[in-house]
Amino acid sequence: MSATTQVVLKDKELEKIDYFVNMGYFEDEKALIESALKKFLYELGLADIRSRIPQAELSQEEVEAELEEIRRVKRETFAEEKAAAV
Amino acid sequence: MTEPVRVFLDSTVHLFAYRSAKTNSSLVLGGMDGVLFQPVVSYKTLDEVQRRTRELYGKDIAGLVRWNLLMLPKLIVVTEEEIAPLLSRYDEHVRDKADLPHICAYFAANCRYLVTSDRRLTKMEIKKFVNFKSPQEFVEEVLKTKPYDTPGGI
Numbered sequence: 001m002s003a004t005t006q007v008v009l010k011d012k013e014l015e016k017i018d019y020f021v022n023m024g025y026f027e028d029e030k031a032l033i034e035s036a037l038k039k040f041l042y043e044l045g046l047a048d049i050r051s052r053i054p055q056a057e058l059s060q061e062e063v064e065a066e067l068e069e070i071r072r073v074k075r076e077t078f079a080e081e082k083a084a085a086v
Numbered sequence: 087m088t089e090p091v092r093v094f095l096d097s098t099v100h101l102f103a104y105r106s107a108k109t110n111s112s113l114v115l116g117g118m119d120g121v122l123f124q125p126v127v128s129y130k131t132l133d134e135v136q137r138r139t140r141e142l143y144g145k146d147i148a149g150l151v152r153w154n155l156l157m158l159p160k161l162i163v164v165t166e167e168e169i170a171p172l173l174s175r176y177d178e179h180v181r182d183k184a185d186l187p188h189i190c191a192y193f194a195a196n197c198r199y200l201v202t203s204d205r206r207l208t209k210m211e212i213k214k215f216v217n218f219k220s221p222q223e224f225v226e227e228v229l230k231t232k233p234y235d236t237p238g239g240i
Binding site: 032034035036038039041042043045046048049050052053055056057058059060062063064066067069070071073074075076077078079081 | 097098101102103104105106107108115116118119120121130133134137138141142143147150151153154157158159160182183184185187203204206236237238240
């Protein structure tokens with residue numbers, strides 16, 4: 001996400017939070033609104049990332065190959081942390 | 087307000103969701119609203135996702151991905167300190183020891199579901215204690231939404 005987009009989002013987020021706080025909403029509502037805003041930001045970020053990387057519907061073989069790669073990464077991360085802890 | 091259901095999301099869910107919007111992994115993440123469903127990851131999950139995205143797309147994208155993942159509503163990140171006391175309790179039930187911290191994070195955060203596309207993990211003895219769901223199963227059975235027809239239900 002570009003720095004400009006982040007600034008715009010931050011302003012909008014603050015505006016919305018100010019509005020609802022000033023309206024006298026209670027804690028539950030504030031929590032709901034904060035969750036909704038975070039979800040909005042998450043999905044915007046997800047869409048932004050997807051626009052920057054190749055999108056593809058994977059075949060069965062590609063899925064299996066990627067799962068093997070993820071298992072390798074998992075094992076490497078685990079081994080490195082274990083070694084660092086010794 | 088009732089407490090949201092806690093759902094542990096392993097690295098496969100995040101990684102496949104970035105690859106394509108037309109995945110059940112993407113629908114699972116879309117269901118994590120922080121109100122009905124609360125997402126849970128471990129620090130190791132963050133590291134794995136970042137490491138794999140760095141390999142696939144470079145460090146700039148990996149940085150964005152880490153930032154993005156942390157924006158999940160009401161995300162719980164389970165720490166090593168919370169996991170450590172549980173390791174010996176579940177060790178004998180997990181064949182691949184690299185999976186053990188994730189299983190312990192599921193218990194440490196008191197999760198109701200563990201969503202993963204790794205069928206090898208779901209076949210281990212630990213399945214007696216863990217409520218595993220593939221992304222497709224979670225979409226169908228828990229979110230009650232029509233799933234995508236994807237290889238392995240990713």
